[in-house]
Amino acid sequence: MTDLSAIRDGSSIPIPTVGIPREILQKVDRADRRRIISDSYPYRTKMPRRAYESQKAELQVELLKLQNWVKESGQRIVMLFEGRDAAGKGGTIKRFMEHLNPRGATVVALPAPTERERGQWYFQRYVQHLPTSGEMVFFDRSWYNRAVVEPVMGFCTPAETVRFLRDTVMFEEMLVNEGLRLFKFWFSVTQEEQLRRVMSRARDTLKQWKLSDVDRRSLPLWDEFTEAKKLMFAATDTKASPWVVVKSDDKKRARLNCMSFVLRSFDYDPNVSLRVPRPDPKLIGPAKNLYAEDEVW
Numbered sequence: 001m002t003d004l005s006a007i008r009d010g011s012s013i014p015i016p017t018v019g020i021p022r023e024i025l026q027k028v029d030r031a032d033r034r035r036i037i038s039d040s041y042p043y044r045t046k047m048p049r050r051a052y053e054s055q056k057a058e059l060q061v062e063l064l065k066l067q068n069w070v071k072e073s074g075q076r077i078v079m080l081f082e083g084r085d086a087a088g089k090g091g092t093i094k095r096f097m098e099h100l101n102p103r104g105a106t107v108v109a110l111p112a113p114t115e116r117e118r119g120q121w122y123f124q125r126y127v128q129h130l131p132t133s134g135e136m137v138f139f140d141r142s143w144y145n146r147a148v149v150e151p152v153m154g155f156c157t158p159a160e161t162v163r164f165l166r167d168t169v170m171f172e173e174m175l176v177n178e179g180l181r182l183f184k185f186w187f188s189v190t191q192e193e194q195l196r197r198v199m200s201r202a203r204d205t206l207k208q209w210k211l212s213d214v215d216r217r218s219l220p221l222w223d224e225f226t227e228a229k230k231l232m233f234a235a236t237d238t239k240a241s242p243w244v245v246v247k248s249d250d251k252k253r254a255r256l257n258c259m260s261f262v263l264r265s266f267d268y269d270p271n272v273s274l275r276v277p278r279p280d281p282k283l284i285g286p287a288k289n290l291y292a293e294d295e296v297w
Contacts, residue, residue: 013202013211019220020195027192028199036249038190042282047252055277059259060099062276067100069268071134076180078131079262080142083187084225085215086197088248092187092255093138096262100136109140122146122164123171130180143168147232152224153214165235172241182241183265185258186229187248188290191222237287245290247283257284 017025031037035045070077079096081089093107108129117125123143131137141149146164150156156164175182189197198219201207218225237243244261248254261284263276284290 013208013216015198015202015216016220020191020222024192024195028195031192031196037192037196038249040190041247041249043250043253046250047256049252052252052256055256056095056259059256059263059276060095062263062272063096063100063259066263066266066268067104067136069266070136071104074133075266076131076133077136077183078139078175078180079137079183079185080139080144081185081187082141082144082148083185083246083248084189084194085218086194086201086210087187087189088246088251088254089185089187090140090210091251092185092246092258093140095255096138096259104134105136105138106131107138107140108142122160122167130175143171144232144236147236148225148228149214149218152221152228153218161231165232168236169238169241172236172238176240181265183262184236184241184243185246186233186243186287187246187254189248193249195219233287243287244284245287247290253280253283 027037036043069075081093083089090109097105097107106129108126110125110129113125126139126143129137129139143164146156146161147168151158151161172182198211198215201211233243246254246258257279260276260279263272264279266272269275279285281289
């Protein structure tokens with residue numbers, strides 16, 4: 001088996017593997033790139049590209065119709081895309097945005113907070129990016145950094161995380177009561193698929209910008225991230241602001257189902273249910289229906 005931690009063939013980035021189960025390393029090393037690795041994913045092969053491109057184009061036409069309706073009706077839509085590193089969040093946002101008018105749809109991917117921002121109310125730097133009338137905003141990671149990434153990586157104290165989980169429920173209720181439509185998507189990727197994607201980034205000079213030092217350091221911390229995710233879901237999966245899980249081992253299926261879910265959530269057209277396929281319940285839905293076996297809370 002290839003020693004993944006020793007890969008240094010010129011431009012490749014070494015990936016730490018201490019702490020990753022040997023069976024996971026073996027599955028990734030032997031995997032056929034065209035097939036799904038994990039036994040827990042409901043499909044064995046990836047979606048064919050031709051079918052994907054055809055369905056994506058149809059859904060992107062519908063997204064343009066939705067955007068026009070949002071502008072005319074003055075809706076304010078906020079979508080949070082969360083999940084482990086390499087879960088497919090950014091790629092899904094990219095396909096949402098591919099043909100939308102950027103004047104009414106924006107992507108927010110904030111860097112680490114500045115010294116000034118660290119002294120502010122935690123939600124303050126996110127509030128300024130919330131949409132006004134007729135806009136959609138996509139958060140590529142959001143205020144939920146404080147629930148998972150920051151506590152696992154030691155960037156905040158346990159007390160700060162507890163306070164965040166308590167305050168988030170009230171904060172999101174305020175947003176919903178104000179009339180914003182809030183979607184919270186958790187992209188659920190299996191450990192073997194995450195490792196395969198990280199290795200692909202490490203070997204490809206055109207993708208290495210996606211691989212941060214935090215990404216590399218967090219890779220062996222699967223169980224720690226799982227525990228943090230459990231606490232987050234238990235505290236913030238509320239009736240007013242529920243989580244929607246998207247199984248993302250197949251990126252193509254994840255993107256299409258996420259688009260369909262959003263489109264079918266609005267009555268922007270009387271025939272939307274006839275044109276937009278129903279999301280696959282095996283791949284997207286309420287958190288308690290689609291959690292991974294080791295992630296039940």
